[in-house]
Amino acid sequence: xxxxxxxxxxxxxxxxxxxxxxxxxxxxxxxxxxxxxxxxxxxxxxxxxxxxxxxxxxxxxxxxxxxxxxxxxxxxxxxxxxxxxxxxxxxxxxxxxxxxxxxxxxxxxxxxxxxxxxxxxxxxxxxxxxxxxxxxxxxxxxxxxxxxxxxxxxxxxxxxxxxxxxxxxxxxxxxxxxxxxxxxxxxxxxxxxxxxxxxxxxxxxxxxxxxxxxxxxxxxxxxxxxxxxxxxxxxxxxxxxxxxxxxxxxxxxxxxxxxxxxxxxxxxxxxxxxxxxxxxxxxxxxxxxxxxxxxxxxxxxxxxxxxxxxxxxxxxxxxxxxxxxxxxxxxxxxxxxxxxxxxxxxxxxxxxxxxxxxxxxxxxxxxxxx
Ligand code: ZN
Ligand code: ZN
Ligand code: ZN
Numbered sequence: 001x002x003x004x005x006x007x008x009x010x011x012x013x014x015x016x017x018x019x020x021x022x023x024x025x026x027x028x029x030x031x032x033x034x035x036x037x038x039x040x041x042x043x044x045x046x047x048x049x050x051x052x053x054x055x056x057x058x059x060x061x062x063x064x065x066x067x068x069x070x071x072x073x074x075x076x077x078x079x080x081x082x083x084x085x086x087x088x089x090x091x092x093x094x095x096x097x098x099x100x101x102x103x104x105x106x107x108x109x110x111x112x113x114x115x116x117x118x119x120x121x122x123x124x125x126x127x128x129x130x131x132x133x134x135x136x137x138x139x140x141x142x143x144x145x146x147x148x149x150x151x152x153x154x155x156x157x158x159x160x161x162x163x164x165x166x167x168x169x170x171x172x173x174x175x176x177x178x179x180x181x182x183x184x185x186x187x188x189x190x191x192x193x194x195x196x197x198x199x200x201x202x203x204x205x206x207x208x209x210x211x212x213x214x215x216x217x218x219x220x221x222x223x224x225x226x227x228x229x230x231x232x233x234x235x236x237x238x239x240x241x242x243x244x245x246x247x248x249x250x251x252x253x254x255x256x257x258x259x260x261x262x263x264x265x266x267x268x269x270x271x272x273x274x275x276x277x278x279x280x281x282x283x284x285x286x287x288x289x290x291x292x293x294x295x296x297x298x299x300x301x302x303x304x305x306x307x308x309x310x311x312x313x314x315x316x317x318x319x320x321x322x323x324x325x326x327x328x329x330x331x332x333x334x335x336x337x338x339x340x341x342x343x344x345x346x347x348x349x350x351x352x353x354x355x356x357x358x359x360x361x362x363x364x365x366x367x368x369x370x
Contacts, residue, residue, distance in 0.1 A: 003040055005075050007143065011038055012060070012078060018134050019056050025103040027054040027131055028094065028119075032110035033306035034135045036234070039079060041072050049090040049115050052079060053097040063093045091115060095122040106131045132311070140303050140311040141325035147349055149235035150304065150327050154347050154358035156190035157229060157237035161361035164226055164241060167368040172220050172245050176200040176213035183228045192230035192237065196308055199227040199240075206242070206341035209298055209333055221246045223340040225333075229308060236308045238329055239359050240345035243366040255292065256342050256365045259334050262286040263344040264363070266300055266314075266330045270348050270355040276318040283332040284316075292334045301329040304347055322350040327358075 029035040029052040036042040043050035048065040060079035069083040084090045103126040163169050184195035201211035202218040206225045222245050229238035266283035280300040287296045299315035304327055331345030346359035
């Protein structure tokens with residue numbers, strides 16, 4: 001999705017208002033999602049410096065390698081483009097726009113250290129903070145077009161999940177890596193532009209939340225956690241479903257019922273005005289009451305948008321309230337080391353009318369026979 005110039009102009013105005021609130025003089029955006037969110041341009045993550053210099057009071061300038069300048073869609077209402085040639089010093093170009101007096105600067109969280117350290121040498125009187133203090137809360141609130149893009153990506157991921165749950169993707173006898181590749185291929189067939197990850201964790205590996213799919217063949221009578229997502233028209237999908245190969249033992253059914261109840265309750269709790277940590281607590285308290293508290297070893301969720309993980313984080317300690325337009329995962333898990341594990345994940349948007357789950361794939365424990 002290429003944002004309209006008017007949408008970008010609104011974002012830039014919001015950024016300037018927040019800079020003013022926080023006392024930031026200049027925003028410096030290099031790698032990461034802040035730059036495309038604000039300009040529509042994604043910098044190449046290479047050794048040459050790309051940096052948008054956005055002063056509070058004057059016009060923004062995009063300092064960019066000359067050989068990449070043709071990739072920029074010109075938006076002169078929003079920023080000018082200053083290409084630099086191979087023998088130019090781009091750090092000097094940036095400091096030329098920033099100015100040498102004492103400044104409060106906010107710089108992209110993902111700026112290469114190479115450039116940040118060089119900038120700090122050139123601007124010894126300035127103070128620094130990360131750009132996410134300015135952009136994080138703004139980017140976390142999705143506009144209608146962004147929610148539509150997230151919804152479309154979630155629907156595409158749902159189609160892959162439905163194939164998995166119905167047994168349309170064979171598991172038994174195949175390696176985790178093979179199934180992972182198939183999930184990725186199906187994400188692309190369903191409309192994604194890129195696959196970001198496809199975790200497949202069978203048997204005891206299911207107890208490792210971020211397991212790297214490997215050469216272990218999936219057997220009969222195992223829990224298999226599948227967590228996959230990609231990027232579609234710039235926005236990310238992320239879904240987890242857990243299936244069981246064959247008839248699940250009572251003990252696993254019980255564990256899964258606790259998990260599904262906790263996940264549904266946390267989705268229902270994700271209402272405008274409720275704090276992020278309260279949503280986490282809803283899932284955690286139910287899992288803890290069932291005796292699995294120490295087995296839920298990660299936060300309940302993360303924001304999602306241009307990046308797979310961004311603000312807001314549903315985690316104890318985050319007192320920020322949900323606001324309409326927040327998009328985030330709700331993904332509790334229960335992991336029993338050496339045995340099995342399970343996780344259920346949906347992407348949810350907080351709206352004035354209550355939580356809207358973008359993922360619709362079935363939550364019941366799926367039993368697959370092949
Ligand atoms: Zn994860
Ligand atoms: Zn996930
Ligand atoms: Zn996730």
